[in-house]
Amino acid sequence: MYWNVFKRLLRFSLVHKQLWIWGLITLLIATLCDVAGPYLIKVFIDEHLTNGVYISEATLTLLAFYLAAMFIGAVGHYAQALLFSKVALSVVETLREQVFHAVIHRPVAYFDTTSTGAIVSRLTNDSEAIKELFLNVIATFVQNLVLVTGIFIMMGILDIHLMLVSALILPFIALAMWGYQRLSTPLFQKVRSLLSDINARLHESLSGMSVIQALNQQPRFDEQFQDTVWQHYLWRVRNVRLDGLMLRALVDFMSMLALAAIVFAFGLTSLEQSVEIGVLYAFINYLGRFVEPLIELTQRLNIMQQSLVAGQRVFELLDAPLEQYSGTARIEHGRxxxxxxxxxxxxxxxxxxxxxxxxxxxxxxxxxxxxxxxxxxxxxxxxxxxxxxxxxxxxxxxxxxxxxxxxxxxxxxxxxxxxxxxxxxxxxxxxxxxxxxxxxxxxxxxxxxxxxxxxxxxxxxxxxxxxxxxxxxxxxxxxxxxxxxxxxxxxxxxxxxxxxxxxxxxxxxxxxxxxxxxxxxxxxxxxxxxxxxxxxxxxxxxxxxxxxxxxxxxxxxxxxxxxxxxxxxxxxxxxxx
Ligand SMILES: Nc1ncnc2c1ncn2[C@@H]1O[C@H](COP(=O)(O)OP(=O)(O)OP(=O)(O)O)[C@@H](O)[C@H]1O
Ligand SMILES: [Mg+2]
Structure with missing residues (x-):
């Protein structure tokens, strides 16, 4: 079901094919520059540093390449963020237009059973949540997948065995992601529902202010509000604790293990043949770089879930029947x-x-x-x-x-x-x-x-x-x-x-x-x-x-x-x- 919502949302964004294509191209370029950096340093270490050559035409060229890669990478990241944001913002705009259009063409009876608050939140909160899908989920997914793939390709070019050793970490990280998803979803839902309770209470208190004051109900309302806010705090803390434990600590621990495995494998290989120290440097650097995107991806899965729920709510509203009368007779007299x-x-x-x-x-x-x-x-x-x-x-x-x-x-x-x-x-x-x-x-x-x-x-x-x-x-x-x-x-x-x-x-x-x-x-x-x-x-x-x-x-x-x-x-x- 959510898959359909996702496809439909994606279709909204495909109107802007040009933006998409340029976004992907700049993303690819930026990522290539990212992965090129450690490789260039490796070349510097192994071909020049170990030979004791600091300044030569070759090292200067290398430096120029390195700086160029960093610069193009930065510009590329800026451009891709801008392009994906444009896609996201225009999807939200189109959705809002369509929702409003759909709302004002509903039969009057529709408004007897649908609260104004619900419609307003389709146009505001839900549309915003959908924006996150494009801004924070799809873009990050594509970006990080390209990055991780790029890193592995570079690792493979450098040393196929060490690449395989590093790849051992992947199933464990996948497992951690899955576990985090399972544990965090209920927490997230609870936090969101408490947040909407807070809003609802505030809204009600503000509209009923004269009654609250006239009947001297401030202490009771105070207490209720404090209670809700406290609950929200407690669940948020649980959420943060889980994030800290699963996302950072666990994944970091696994990447430390992977690092140890690489150093060990590196040591074993060096017993048999001479290996280049620059390769080790590049691997350590790459390992550090691909753990980050994986953590990010895990976090984004929750946002994705929320966006899809929001998308579904918006589509429900869009798909409700419109007022339809196709008659053509005209009123002439008024009987x-x-x-x-x-x-x-x-x-x-x-x-x-x-x-x-x-x-x-x-x-x-x-x-x-x-x-x-x-x-x-x-x-x-x-x-x-x-x-x-x-x-x-x-x-x-x-x-x-x-x-x-x-x-x-x-x-x-x-x-x-x-x-x-x-x-x-x-x-x-x-x-x-x-x-x-x-x-x-x-x-x-x-x-x-x-x-x-x-x-x-x-x-x-x-x-x-x-x-x-x-x-x-x-x-x-x-x-x-x-x-x-x-x-x-x-x-x-x-x-x-x-x-x-x-x-x-x-x-x-x-x-x-x-x-x-x-x-x-x-x-x-x-x-x-x-x-x-x-x-x-x-x-x-x-x-x-x-x-x-x-x-x-x-x-x-x-x-x-x-x-x-x-x-x-x-x-x-x-x-x-
Ligand atoms: N949108 C609605 N949905 C459900 N029931 C409704 C709705 N509007 C009115 N009713 C019900 O229909 C009945 C008739 O309501 P209506 O508004 O026609 O009364 P009225 O004669 O105009 O009264 P008044 O003199 O107070 O304006 C009432 O019992 C009311 O509760
Ligand atoms: Mg009336």
Whole structure:
């Protein structure tokens, strides 16, 4: 399974073939220079030093070669690090773009079951972890494998027997690597999960600060946090201890053994034939150089594991189904009809139960009902946020799934219960990628009674509203959202009235706006204040997802049912005020 993740990640990087190829070439050159160094010194020792020749044309040439090799090696290492980093960074960039694209094209239902934190961490932590795969794993692997191979080839050229003696160390190191991997994986996982606990605790404490302080919970939270941090410390120490023991000490010990074996073998050979002292020097040097990369490789295996886990999580998100509707029908009038409409978010609890109604174009429909009765859900279905069975819900007699997405988004606008404004200016929040003249913007604001707000804002339409429109009051935000919807000249406008945010004055504004709009488009108004929808053409009364009453204000009052009950509570309340 991880193999597939690895292959897929690799494919992402192959877009940059050129970078890869140059990276490998510079890596090869740098490594060749690395392994050439000890060989050149060996030549110096055996051919010149032992003959007592220090300075001659030949030694100077050798010195020049040596310096050149060191210099080219350094430049090569710099170039290859740069090239591999470029590959890594561009893979992360591509992944982030794709994840974001995938996220904003998910059906709304997806966000009911996926936490924001999880999505954010795909885009940030996981993408970073994947970067490590290219930066620290693949590059190091290639580099070290080339280095170790190069070293062995050089050793073979120098002395095949001593090379074989040195090679004896390899299976032991492989064993140590395997053992380290086995032992360290659970430690690593524990440390990571504790780290995410720390983050989660911090996050929760910060968001719930007012509750913590109001209920005097600081000592308890302090203690919990300390405990988690302490656990994290303990596991980290275990990890470090294992690293110290397995990585450095064990491998060093083995390389000492190998060294002893080489010196011994060297001694044995020298009994029979004359051997060159420079060869011994080169071997000792090479041995020192190949242990380091092996230790590095072992450490990188853990990073690789983490990167692949991260990669898998990112791919899961990328592969989840996108919202797909291929219908081409267009909305022309704005007639709505529901036929025995039933709906459930989770296929268990029924939220809407067998609802039938219809509205003609240009009419106004009011929806009332207690909190949680399914009012917002009903209107979200009209925006196709959730799929419904065909023929249960139709606009202009077209089943929802056959309407083209662009026509649906243009023709049906909703002002949500808690409208969202983006970080940006008032004008940007109204325009949202469309094209309107300043006149159109101001007249839309006028229509919802916000001209005075426009005058009050220091830079008018160009005033920055702050995060989520924090510069405005809740009521003003609601009205701006209505203006935003009006600008789009929809065929159907849905207003989901906020329960508490709009005061009586703002409500009067909304009501006046509604009066002005009537007849021009199909209006659906979800109201908590029944006065808002008093003169709607038709009113639906929902109760626990069922349509219990329907009719005009007057006829509903006469029925003396739920509507009359809600109305009398409100009028009594208003009388008290
Ligand atoms: N995304 C969701 N996933 C699962 N259940 C949901 C979701 N949204 C709403 N519900 C449930 O569906 C039911 C109806 O919710 P809905 O938001 O339609 O009520 P409402 O009539 O608009 O209430 P209010 O007057 O408080 O706005 C509630 O019981 C609610 O818990
Ligand atoms: Mg609601």
């Amino acid at each position: 709505i009809e529901a036929r025995h409409l039933s709906f459930s978010y989770d296929d268990e609890t029924t939220v809407l139960d067998n609802i039938s109604f219809s509205i003609e174009p240009g009419k106004m429909l009011g929806i009332v009902g207690r909190t949680g009765s399914g009012k917002s859900t009903l209107t979200q279905l009209l925006l196709r946020f959730y799929p419904v069975a065909p023929d249960m819900l139709l606009i202009d007699d077209i089943p929802m799934d056959q309407i083209s997405t662009s026509s649906l988004r243009k023709s049906v606008c909703m002002v949500e219960q808690e409208p969202f404004l983006f970080q940006g200016t008032l004008a940007e929040n109204l325009i949202m990628g469309e094209q309107y003249t300043t006149n159109e913007l101001t007249s839309a604001l006028e229509q919802v009674g916000l001209s005075s707000l426009l005058q009050r804002l220091p830079e008018g339409l160009n005033t920055v509203l702050g995060e989520r429109g924090s510069r405005l009051s809740n009521g003003e935000r609601h009205l701006v959202a209505i203006a935003r919807a009006l600008l789009r000249q929809p065929k159907i406008l849905i207003l989901d009235e906020a329960t508490a945010t709009v005061d009586s004055a703002s409500e009067a504004l909304v009501q006046r706006t509604i009066q002005r709009l009537r007849g021009n488009l199909t209006l659906i108004v979800i109201a908590h204040r029944l006065s808002t929808i008093k003169d709607a053409d038709n009113i639906l009364v929902l109760h626990h997802g069922r349509l219990v009453e329907e009719g005009s204000h007057v006829s509903l009052l006469e029925k003396r049912g739920l509507y009359e009950h809600l109305y009398s509570i409100q009028t009594a309340h208003l009388a008290l005020e």
